[in-house]
Amino acid sequence: MKNIVSPSFSRRSFIKTSALAGGGMLIGFNLFQACKPEAEPPVDISQLNFNDFNAFIKIADNGMVTIFSPNPEIGQGVKTSMPMLIAEELDVTWENVHVVQGALDTKNFTRQVAGGSQSIRHGWEPLRQTGATARQMLINAAATKWGVEASSCKTENGVIINANGDKLGYGEVVKEAAALKVPENVTLKEVKDFKIIGRDAGNVDIDKITTGKPLFGLDYKEESMSIASVLRPPAFGRKLESFDDTDAKGVKGVQEVIKFGDKIAVLATNTWAAMKGKKALKANWVEETKGESTEEHDKILTGLLNGTEFNTMRADGDVKKAFAEADQVIERVYESPFLPHNCMEPMNFFADVTDDNVRLVGPIQTPAGTARRVADLLKRDPEQVTVEMTRMGGGFGRRLYGDFALEAAEISSLAKKPVKVVYSREDDMSAGIYRPAIKYKIAASVKDGEMTGYHLKEASINSNMYGLIPHFFPAGAIENYQVDVAKYDSNITTGAWRAPYTNFLSFAEQSFFDEVAEILEIDRIKLRLDLLQKVKGTKDENIQYSPERLEAVIKMAVDKSGWGNAKEGVFQGFSAYYCHNTHVAEVADVVLKNDIPIVKKVTCIVDCGIVVNPLGAKNQIEGGVIDGVGHAMYGDFSFKNGEPESKNFDKYQLIRINETPVVETHFIENDIAPTGLGEPTLPPAGAAVANAIKAAKGIRLYKQPFIKHMKTKAPLG
Amino acid sequence: MPVYNLKINGQPLSVEADEDTPLLWVLRDHLDMVGTKFGCGIGQCGACTVHIDGSATRSCLLQVSNVGDMEITTIEGLSEDASHPVQQAWKEVDVPQCGYCQAGQMMSAAAFLSQNSNPNKTEIRDAMSGNICRCASYNRIEKAVELAASKMS
Numbered sequence: 103m104k105n106i107v108s109p110s111f112s113r114r115s116f117i118k119t120s121a122l123a124g125g126g127m128l129i130g131f132n133l134f135q136a137c138k139p140e141a142e143p144p145v146d147i148s149q150l151n152f153n154d155f156n157a158f159i160k161i162a163d164n165g166m167v168t169i170f171s172p173n174p175e176i177g178q179g180v181k182t183s184m185p186m187l188i189a190e191e192l193d194v195t196w197e198n199v200h201v202v203q204g205a206l207d208t209k210n211f212t213r214q215v216a217g218g219s220q221s222i223r224h225g226w227e228p229l230r231q232t233g234a235t236a237r238q239m240l241i242n243a244a245a246t247k248w249g250v251e252a253s254s255c256k257t258e259n260g261v262i263i264n265a266n267g268d269k270l271g272y273g274e275v276v277k278e279a280a281a282l283k284v285p286e287n288v289t290l291k292e293v294k295d296f297k298i299i300g301r302d303a304g305n306v307d308i309d310k311i312t313t314g315k316p317l318f319g320l321d322y323k324e325e326s327m328s329i330a331s332v333l334r335p336p337a338f339g340r341k342l343e344s345f346d347d348t349d350a351k352g353v354k355g356v357q358e359v360i361k362f363g364d365k366i367a368v369l370a371t372n373t374w375a376a377m378k379g380k381k382a383l384k385a386n387w388v389e390e391t392k393g394e395s396t397e398e399h400d401k402i403l404t405g406l407l408n409g410t411e412f413n414t415m416r417a418d419g420d421v422k423k424a425f426a427e428a429d430q431v432i433e434r435v436y437e438s439p440f441l442p443h444n445c446m447e448p449m450n451f452f453a454d455v456t457d458d459n460v461r462l463v464g465p466i467q468t469p470a471g472t473a474r475r476v477a478d479l480l481k482r483d484p485e486q487v488t489v490e491m492t493r494m495g496g497g498f499g500r501r502l503y504g505d506f507a508l509e510a511a512e513i514s515s516l517a518k519k520p521v522k523v524v525y526s527r528e529d530d531m532s533a534g535i536y537r538p539a540i541k542y543k544i545a546a547s548v549k550d551g552e553m554t555g556y557h558l559k560e561a562s563i564n565s566n567m568y569g570l571i572p573h574f575f576p577a578g579a580i581e582n583y584q585v586d587v588a589k590y591d592s593n594i595t596t597g598a599w600r601a602p603y604t605n606f607l608s609f610a611e612q613s614f615f616d617e618v619a620e621i622l623e624i625d626r627i628k629l630r631l632d633l634l635q636k637v638k639g640t641k642d643e644n645i646q647y648s649p650e651r652l653e654a655v656i657k658m659a660v661d662k663s664g665w666g667n668a669k670e671g672v673f674q675g676f677s678a679y680y681c682h683n684t685h686v687a688e689v690a691d692v693v694l695k696n697d698i699p700i701v702k703k704v705t706c707i708v709d710c711g712i713v714v715n716p717l718g719a720k721n722q723i724e725g726g727v728i729d730g731v732g733h734a735m736y737g738d739f740s741f742k743n744g745e746p747e748s749k750n751f752d753k754y755q756l757i758r759i760n761e762t763p764v765v766e767t768h769f770i771e772n773d774i775a776p777t778g779l780g781e782p783t784l785p786p787a788g789a790a791v792a793n794a795i796k797a798a799k800g801i802r803l804y805k806q807p808f809i810k811h812m813k814t815k816a817p818l819g
Numbered sequence: 820m821p822v823y824n825l826k827i828n829g830q831p832l833s834v835e836a837d838e839d840t841p842l843l844w845v846l847r848d849h850l851d852m853v854g855t856k857f858g859c860g861i862g863q864c865g866a867c868t869v870h871i872d873g874s875a876t877r878s879c880l881l882q883v884s885n886v887g888d889m890e891i892t893t894i895e896g897l898s899e900d901a902s903h904p905v906q907q908a909w910k911e912v913d914v915p916q917c918g919y920c921q922a923g924q925m926m927s928a929a930a931f932l933s934q935n936s937n938p939n940k941t942e943i944r945d946a947m948s949g950n951i952c953r954c955a956s957y958n959r960i961e962k963a964v965e966l967a968a969s970k971m972s
Contacts, residue, residue, distance in 0.1 A: 302913075305918070307915075308909075308910050308913065308915065309901060309910070311909075311918040311922075312901055312906040312910055312925065313906070314852070314853070314854015314855070314893065314895045316853045317918070318856075320853070320856070321853040323851070354820065354837055355837065372848040373844050373848050374837070374840045374841065374844040374848070378839075444953060445917075445953060446917065446953045446954075447856070447858075447919045448857065448858075493917070493918070494917060495856075495919030495920075496953050497917075526860055527859040527864075717913050718913075721913065721916055721959065724955070724956070724958045724959070725955040726955075728955035729953075750860075750863065751859050751861070751863035751864055751951065752861060752863055756951050756953065757957075758948045759944050759947045759948050759950070759957040759960060759961065760944040760945055760947075762944075762957040762961075765958055
């Protein structure tokens with residue numbers, strides 16, 4: 103078995119140990135520093151005190167292990183899977199490990215983000231090294247006690263065993279171990295020796311969830327705290343001119359009304375009174391900038407696609423020449439609407455701003471950045487700002503933006519008391535930071551039956567694809583290849599939404615390939631495999647997808663889905679995609695019921711390297727696929743004069759259980775370091791469904807949501 | 820403010836609240852029982868589902884003044900020790916992702932299974948379609964309801 107470990111930085115830069123006053127040992131490490139993508143120069147450990155660490159392993163003198171996990175938990179399962187990496191190398195029984203959400207040090211460190219499906223990828227080595235370092239120190243302490251060589255000792259489930267068969271529990275040597283020097287070099291386990299990694303582990307918060315214990319931001323309470331319901335401008339572009347709060351102040355339970363910027367906060371003793379008070383406010387708004395509409399955006403984005411002003415993100419060969427010399431040019435346009443995130447737990451945050459400090463508590467994907475912004479807003483020393491994390495009732499990108507925490511801090515600062523801002527669903531859906539509406543135009547030049555050129559143009563609201571996205575498949579596979587982007591600056595706020603850009607780009611490209619294969623009368627799987635063949639051996643450092651791994655998921659999808667051998671009445675659609683460092687292929691099975699397409703099943707093949715926690719991994723995969731199917735099918739969001747046209751679930755459709763396909767998951771088994779799963783199974787789902795609907799009904803879908811553009815009644819479950 | 824004498828999870832509880840306050844907020848804000856969740860406030864998502872005399876009810880739409888002497892059961896009172904077959908099934912199947920909607924899902928499932936202890940898949944999907952799970956843990960919800968049904972029979 104090949105060694106998958108390549109230590110790239112000194113463990114001393116992020117590990118420190120100490121004896122606990124009450125007995126036992128505390129191993130502190132800085133997870134965010136440790137899990138940075140690039141190695142940091144070693145920090146002088148002697149200059150750090152324990153406050154500089156944000157993650158801890160506590161080994162009590164009875165051998166009980168507690169892991170304080172500092173990671174934002176938004177339902178992606180890292181509160182379970184990241185401690186598993188530590189426990190594996192510490193060599194303890196998982197059932198004896200207690201996981202606690204640790205407090206965050208938001209002052210000094212940067213990678214405290216839940217986003218981009220990167221937690222496991224970046225934590226893979228340093229977390230195991232932390233566990234292994236602790237284990238080695240325990241062995242060293244036991245060896246000294248026995249007077250034997252440490253190398254003659256081994257461990258097993260929290261017990262150190264020497265060559266004579268003598269045993270010492272971890273708890274029996276923690277006191278001595280805590281006083282030892284942190285070892286420089288530790289050996290990590292080989293994959294074949296893993297006992298915890300690769301084994302199903304249930305959600306560590308399961309008992310609290312099934313019994314309704316307080317866990318989430320909305321559940322957080324403090325004595326004397328007020329609930330704030332905030333009236334925000336009803337449309338983008340509008341500002342507050344005047345308001346009358348007489349009726350609001352007459353609502354029982356309302357304590358005070360505070361204007362801040364263009365918003366008005368109603369503070370009350372309870373949530374219902376705050377919400378009623380907000381409804382009783384009378385406000386006059388004036389248009390500061392023009393209220394925009396989906397209808398106009400549609401024309402603007404089309405204009406951009408047909409225009410000449412683009413930024414080129416990647417250009418290979420000569421696309422112009424390839425198109426000029428082509429026998430045939432195939433060109434299609436794909437369109438998607440804005441999307442709100444709609445986390446089930448509406449946005450909320452607690453703030454207690456006093457003269458001495460700023461205390462923030464709540465659900466946030468970016469505690470550090472938010473703390474910095476709050477410090478800037480209130481003109482405070484960043485040292486004064488602390489953030490405590492709660493479990494998050496979903497994130498999907500929305501909780502990357504700490505706007506709700508800034509609101510809470512500002513209101514608390516003005517009211518001079520602890521305040522929790524609580525959004526209603528209408529607030530949540532109308533004060534959004536939406537997935538931008540996007541259009542893609544894809545053109546392929548064909549010469550002698552082969553694709554010779556590929557030109558993708560993106561027109562988007564506010565921002566464009568970034569990072570390595572322009573270098574994803576089919577970059578490298580087609581000689582003449584170009585990606586151009588253009589954007590329109592809108593006053594509607596937009597941002598990251600689960601698998602930013604690729605959540606729609608994948609639909610466009612994987613639908614396009616399907617249609618090109620039909621037009622060229624090439625098998626649609628072969629078309630993709632032939633393209634991948636051309637990428638093999640590429641030296642392009644921007645191309646990080648692996649043609650071999652993408653090929654493997656495609657082949658397994660063909661095999662596991664019964665591709666080409668579907669039962670009568672079942673129509674299949676294919677899609678394969680790489681993003682967030684993970685390779686995925688999906689096959690959707692669609693049946694027609696009264697001519698309405700119903701997605702019965704999605705076969706999903708995933709190569710995410712080593713699967714740390716298969717039970718949690720499958721949950722992410724199933725959720726990502728169904729989320730992808732649901733939003734492609736139903737997700738529709740539009741604006742009129744700057745105002746969202748749907749503000750609650752009566753007018754906004756999220757997929758429900760009776761519309762849900764069964765997701766069948768298969769993993770590619772290998773020993774490659776793991777990558778994340780929070781996002782990568784969502785992007786391919788839309789095209790798999792669209793391609794299956796094409797097979798079923800002969801209708802090619804270019805626009806999302808499908809139900810709106812299928813010219814048929816809504817599909818039923 | 821009027822005082823209401825409620826029967827919640829087998830306990831008599833007095834609460835002073837405005838008469839139009841939804842039971843959801845009485846539970847969460849006045850009684851510190853935060854297991855019942857707020858999702859939409861208009862009865863569309865099911866996160867706030869409780870049992871009223873054994874039937875699944877959206878507590879965001881039920882005003883406290885209309886509760887009277889009906890028996891209220893919340894997730895905190897579904898069992899004393901997480902031993903209700905639905906709670907056990909949710910744990911065994913490892914249903915939750917973020918977990919926020921799950922109390923409502925479990926309350927819907929428990930009420931449904933008390934009416935139909937041997938449901939087929941279609942019946943399960945129909946019965947659970949009033950509850951949204953944004954993480955889309957739907958495959959596991961379906962499995963957990965099936966498992967809970969088998970535990971109850």
